[in-house]
Amino acid sequence: MNNQIYGIRAILEAIAAEQPINKIFLQKGLKGELYLELEAVIRKNGISRSYVPVEKLNRLTRNNHQGAVAQISPVSFHDFENLVEKIIQREEKPFFLLLDQVSDVRNFGAIIRTAECSGVHGIIVPKTGAAPITDDTVKTSAGAVFNIPIAKVEHLKDALFYLQSSGIAVVAATEKADKELYEVDFNRSCAIIMGSEGKGISASVLNLADHQAKLPLLGSIGSLNVSVACGIFLYEVVRQRRI
Structure with a gap:
């Protein structure tokens, strides 16, 4: 089961598409306009997040995560x-x-x-x-x-x-x-x-x-x-x- 999305733009698109996200791991100390936009969108949508060292993100995925990895729920949630x-x-x-x-x-x-x-x-x-x-x-x-x-x-x-x-x-x-x-x-x-x-x-x-x-x-x-x-x-x- 593929339950991860990595990369800031990909995660922003997943949130906009209302994908059921369990949690997002963000790299500690990271800056930049796109990163700050992701933080704001996460807060607005009430998504659980954790700030972690880059080593944690490297363990989650070997791909270019750009400082952000999202865990996707295998089910959609109801209103x-x-x-x-x-x-x-x-x-x-x-x-x-x-x-x-x-x-x-x-x-x-x-x-x-x-x-x-x-x-x-x-x-x-x-x-x-x-x-x-x-x-x-x-x-x-x-x-x-x-x-x-x-x-x-x-x-x-x-x-x-x-x-x-x-x-x-x-x-x-x-x-x-x-x-x-x-x-x-x-x-x-x-x-x-x-x-x-x-x-x-x-x-x-x-x-x-x-x-x-x-x-x-x-x-x-x-x-x-x-x-x-x-x-x-x-x-x-x-x-x-x-x-």
Whole structure:
């Protein structure tokens, strides 16, 4: 799978053509009018970027990269509002999954696979800080990444407000909750938020959720891998809707 574009002009053209770009690596300390134009376009489009030494770019490609290498996503992302409206019109009980800064590509792939199998109608991730869709993501998802809509948003908080205003209850998965997930009514339009591997759901997002729920942990370990925890939450929705 060819998932790289190199060269400043080529990357500018890819952005203009709305190619799904995961991330752009830029050479530290580089100057020049075209380079500054690329920086401005990256900022305007909210594309994730990293400033790296030239050695990093040389490892990414042996071609003449001109100080810039872009990683292309193997799938196209959906417009968030259009996706939500389409699902609301089509489904009696919309079911969404939001991921707050889940950054491991294999965890992301495993979550996508479980979400597709459990009937999630769409996955929503932030444009920055989220795991990219790479070859490893595709492999771990067992190809499910091609079967479920994924939308990127500037801020998850705005996505929460939009979902709530559309009549969709937002449930945050957090060990800080007072009640367990089995006490939450999922037999309705709902969206589940899962947090990052290390920090969980950010406080600003957590406070906006309609409900908070936790998993019962009966052993000595205080948490589960996010993809495992996500699977339990998603299949509790399936269980309740099949009763």
